[in-house]
Amino acid sequence: xxxxxxxxxxxxxxxxxxxxxxxxxxxxxxxxxxxxxxxxxxxxxxxxxxxxxxxxxxxxxxxxxxxxxxxxxxxxxxxxxxxxxxxxxxxxxxxxxxxxxxxxxxxxxxxxxxxxxxxxxxxxxxxxxxxxxxxxxxxxxxxxxxxxxxxxxxxxxxxxxxxxxxxxxxxxxxxxxxxxxxxxxxxxxxxxxxxxxxxxxxxxxxxxxxxxxxxxxxxxxxxxxxxxxxxxxxxxxxxxxxxxxxxxxxxxxxxxxxxxxxxxxxxxxxxxxxxxxxxxxxxxxxxxx
Amino acid sequence: xxxxxxxxxxxxxxxxxxxxxxxxxxxxxxxxxxxxxxxxxxxxxxxxxxxxxxxxxxxxxxxxxxxxxxxxxxxxxxxxxxxxxxxxxxxxxxxxxxxxxxxxxxxxxxxxxxxxxxxxxxxxxxxxxxxxxxxxxxxxxxxxxxxxxxxxxxxxxxxxxxxxxxxxxxxxxxxxxxxxxxxxxxxxxxxxxxxxxxxxxxxxxxxxxxxxxxxxxxxxxxxxxxxxxxxxxxxxxxxxxxxxxxxxxxxxxxxxxxxxxxxxxxxxxxxxxxxxxxxxxxxxxxxxxxxxxxxxxxxxxxxxxxxxxxxxxxxxxxxxxxxxxxxxxxxxxxxxxxxxxxxxxxxxxxxxxxxxxxxxxxxxxxxxxxxxxxxxxxxxxxxxxxxxxxxxxxxxxxxxxxxxxxxxxxxxxxxxxxxxxxxxxxxxxxxxxxxxxxxxxxxxxxxxxxxxxxxxxxxxxxxxxxxxxxxxxxxxxxxxxxxxxxxxxxxxxxxxxxxxxxxxxxxxxxxxxxxxxxxxxxxxxxxxxxxxxxxxxxxxxx
Numbered sequence: 001x002x003x004x005x006x007x008x009x010x011x012x013x014x015x016x017x018x019x020x021x022x023x024x025x026x027x028x029x030x031x032x033x034x035x036x037x038x039x040x041x042x043x044x045x046x047x048x049x050x051x052x053x054x055x056x057x058x059x060x061x062x063x064x065x066x067x068x069x070x071x072x073x074x075x076x077x078x079x080x081x082x083x084x085x086x087x088x089x090x091x092x093x094x095x096x097x098x099x100x101x102x103x104x105x106x107x108x109x110x111x112x113x114x115x116x117x118x119x120x121x122x123x124x125x126x127x128x129x130x131x132x133x134x135x136x137x138x139x140x141x142x143x144x145x146x147x148x149x150x151x152x153x154x155x156x157x158x159x160x161x162x163x164x165x166x167x168x169x170x171x172x173x174x175x176x177x178x179x180x181x182x183x184x185x186x187x188x189x190x191x192x193x194x195x196x197x198x199x200x201x202x203x204x205x206x207x208x209x210x211x212x213x214x215x216x217x218x219x220x221x222x223x224x225x226x227x228x229x230x231x232x233x234x235x236x237x238x239x240x241x242x243x244x245x246x247x248x249x250x251x252x253x254x255x256x257x258x259x260x261x262x263x264x265x266x267x268x269x270x271x272x273x274x275x276x277x278x279x280x281x282x283x284x285x286x287x288x289x
Numbered sequence: 290x291x292x293x294x295x296x297x298x299x300x301x302x303x304x305x306x307x308x309x310x311x312x313x314x315x316x317x318x319x320x321x322x323x324x325x326x327x328x329x330x331x332x333x334x335x336x337x338x339x340x341x342x343x344x345x346x347x348x349x350x351x352x353x354x355x356x357x358x359x360x361x362x363x364x365x366x367x368x369x370x371x372x373x374x375x376x377x378x379x380x381x382x383x384x385x386x387x388x389x390x391x392x393x394x395x396x397x398x399x400x401x402x403x404x405x406x407x408x409x410x411x412x413x414x415x416x417x418x419x420x421x422x423x424x425x426x427x428x429x430x431x432x433x434x435x436x437x438x439x440x441x442x443x444x445x446x447x448x449x450x451x452x453x454x455x456x457x458x459x460x461x462x463x464x465x466x467x468x469x470x471x472x473x474x475x476x477x478x479x480x481x482x483x484x485x486x487x488x489x490x491x492x493x494x495x496x497x498x499x500x501x502x503x504x505x506x507x508x509x510x511x512x513x514x515x516x517x518x519x520x521x522x523x524x525x526x527x528x529x530x531x532x533x534x535x536x537x538x539x540x541x542x543x544x545x546x547x548x549x550x551x552x553x554x555x556x557x558x559x560x561x562x563x564x565x566x567x568x569x570x571x572x573x574x575x576x577x578x579x580x581x582x583x584x585x586x587x588x589x590x591x592x593x594x595x596x597x598x599x600x601x602x603x604x605x606x607x608x609x610x611x612x613x614x615x616x617x618x619x620x621x622x623x624x625x626x627x628x629x630x631x632x633x634x635x636x637x638x639x640x641x642x643x644x645x646x647x648x649x650x651x652x653x654x655x656x657x658x659x660x661x662x663x664x665x666x667x668x669x670x671x672x673x674x675x676x677x678x679x680x681x682x683x684x685x686x687x688x689x690x691x692x693x694x695x696x697x698x699x700x701x702x703x704x705x706x707x708x709x710x711x712x713x714x715x716x717x718x719x720x721x722x723x724x725x726x727x728x729x730x731x732x733x734x735x736x737x738x739x740x741x742x743x744x745x746x747x748x749x750x751x752x753x754x755x756x757x758x759x760x761x762x763x764x765x766x767x768x769x770x771x772x773x774x775x776x777x778x779x780x781x782x783x784x785x786x787x788x789x790x791x792x793x794x795x796x797x798x799x800x801x802x803x804x805x806x807x808x809x810x811x812x813x814x815x816x817x818x819x820x821x822x823x824x825x826x827x828x829x830x831x
């Protein structure tokens with residue numbers, strides 16, 4: 001055999017052996033964490049600093065916080081491998097999971113029990129969704145998990161093809177706006193995030209005399225902390241455990257949990273987002289990116 | 290260059306190595322497959338046990354959660370029931386104790402299962418669960434019913450415990466849902482590993498086998514080619530050799546044939562030569578006879594006159610005699626008649642004698658010439674008389690023309706030689722001059738001269754005033770059958786006979802020159818004594 005062929009063979013074998021073993025070799029020096037830019041950066045930093053400090057201490061590693069400019073920016077950077085851990089909205093996670101195999105780690109107890117309300121005018125005689133056939137319907141934001149995707153999923157489960165079932169389908173752009181469309185009679189039926197609506201009721205911005213809840217969807221998962229597929233499993237488990245270890249009975253940790261509006265952190269599973277993933281596929285939302 | 294057996298050896302040995310290599314690769318693939326199968330059964334077994342682990346854990350945790358829910362209800366219901374009281378009723382207390390015991394039972398089982406599997410992913414949570422459980426139980430043990438309701442303890446320590454149960458339950462639920470996938474992944478990894486290493490080795494094996502095969506092919510090809518080339522060269526050599534042999538044999542055959550042909554033609558030629566020689570001899574002989582014939586004709590002509598005279602005389606005399614006899618018989622014979630008769634007879638007899646004598650002389654001469662020329666007898670003779678005799682025999686032919694033949698030979702030149710052949714030489718030369726030299730010439734002249742050169746050598750010259758012989762023919766004149774009058778009676782042998790007789794028999798030499806008289810001049814040098822021949826009979830010398 002000629003020399004080049006031997007060399008080539010040896011190189012190929014070497015590469016294969018290296019690729020088999022290299023996975024656990026690289027030492028992670030720093031954990032880069034990014035969060036959803038759903039608030040001002042200063043507020044977000046203030047909110048997440050205690051968590052970062054806690055993680056850094058627990059993992060005995062440097063942990064950095066990154067605030068992306070937008071949801072899309074966060075996703076893109078995550079795709080680029082700039083983040084090891086990211087807090088995603090449901091739909092973002094589905095995309096990241098689809099595209100780069102992002103692994104869900106943990107989510108707050110409340111994140112596992114998200115729900116949406118189907119709202120109708122208080123004087124509407126309907127008792128169930130099927131009573132609303134041929135009427136005007138409004139989602140919230142088109143890319144919202146609780147305002148569009150999951151409600152559509154549950155509608156689909158009831159064999160309702162939204163665009164054909166209702167006389168008019170619109171996207172209000174926000175949960176409160178959907179409620180107001182229903183209140184103002186500009187839509188007969190609207191769907192919005194349960195927590196938001198509850199708060200609106202609580203704050204008196206929405207009156208139960210004007211808008212009532214027709215149907216509450218089953219609980220579904222939304223926000224989730226996900227790890228990059230490249231993050232070593234051991235470290236991922238450590239981070240997961242650090243989150244799950246947070247206890248209200250420890251004062252500093254209680255502060256962290258409070259800042260993050262969490263009771264406890266629970267393990268997250270890809271199964272939690274199976275429905276969202278399914279509807280995203282149905283709507284071909286994952287194709288364009 | 291390898292021999293064929295060596296090539297076969299290489300062929301066989303390399304093929305054997307190749308087969309061993311193939312067998313090793315096959316064995317490796319087989320072992321890999323077996324290993325993979327073994328791993329598969331192990332993985333399946335592990336899979337089964339893991340399923341049992343998760344399922345039993347989920348079952349136990351679900352039960353625990355349910356019991357904790359019951360406890361939760363119990364705590365809050367008791368709070369409701371005893372909203373006005375600060376203590377739990379004894380019944381509620383019993384239920385609480387019972388509930389805590391059941392929870393403890395479940396916990397014990399969970400701990401057993403979890404520690405049995407000791408999965409790092411779960412153990413921290415299990416430890417947390419244990420810790421929270423112990424803290425909760427500790428608080429509950431410290432709790433004094435008399436000091437108030439357990440609500441605070443439940444909210445502070447029970448709920449976190451409940452939450453950890455939920456954590457663990459979710460972990461296990463995820464584990465169950467992940468079970469298939471994870472194991473698939475594991476299984477996939479095994480396959481991948483086996484396939485990768487097997488594939489790499491297979492590829493290497495194939496590459497090696499291919500390369501070795503290529504090598505062998507090359508070697509064999511080279512061997513075969515060189516053998517082929519050698520074979521071809523051999524064939525070509527053999528071919529050329531056989532060609533050469535064929536050529537040689539053909540050549541030999543041809544040469545043999547040619548030789549035979551040549552020998553045949555040689556024989557033939559020899560035969561022809563012999564025939565020709567014979568013919569030549571015959572011709573020479575006939576030429577001689579021809580000259581003899583002309584001699585005879587001349588002699589006959591010469592004899593004619595005396596014999597005719599004699600005939601006339603004798604007839605006349607017979608008439609006279611008859612007349613005398615008649616007169617005597619009749620008695621009329623008188624003296625005068627007798628005297629007249631005697632006178633006439635006397636004259637006639639004298640004339641008769643003269644004529645008969647002349648005839649006798651002629652016959653004698655002829656006899657001498659004829660004998661000389663036909664027998665070629667060696668003897669001593671006088672040159673003048675011999676040449677004179679010959680010229681005498683030639684004169685009749687000259688007399689028929691206006692040409693002359695003269696001789697000027699000193700007397701007393703004695704020779705011991707062959708007078709016949711010498712005479713023939715003179716005859717031939719003279720007749721040649723007469724026949725060929727004097728065409729269109731009024732008075733031709735042939736001179737025969739002789740001169741003593743030394744004591745034992747004489748020179749004979751025959752020259753004429755004819756047209757002569759062209760110089761270009763000088764060298765050919767003495768060749769046999771050379772004639773300018775072919776078909777007009779010339780045989781082309783006359784001069785040749787002259788040459789042969791002079792050079793061979795008489796031992797002399799002959800030379801041709803231009804005569805001062807205008808014609809040809811033949812100069813003959815002869816020894817006085819001719820060389821001795823083996824036999825006296827030299828008739829066939831030419």
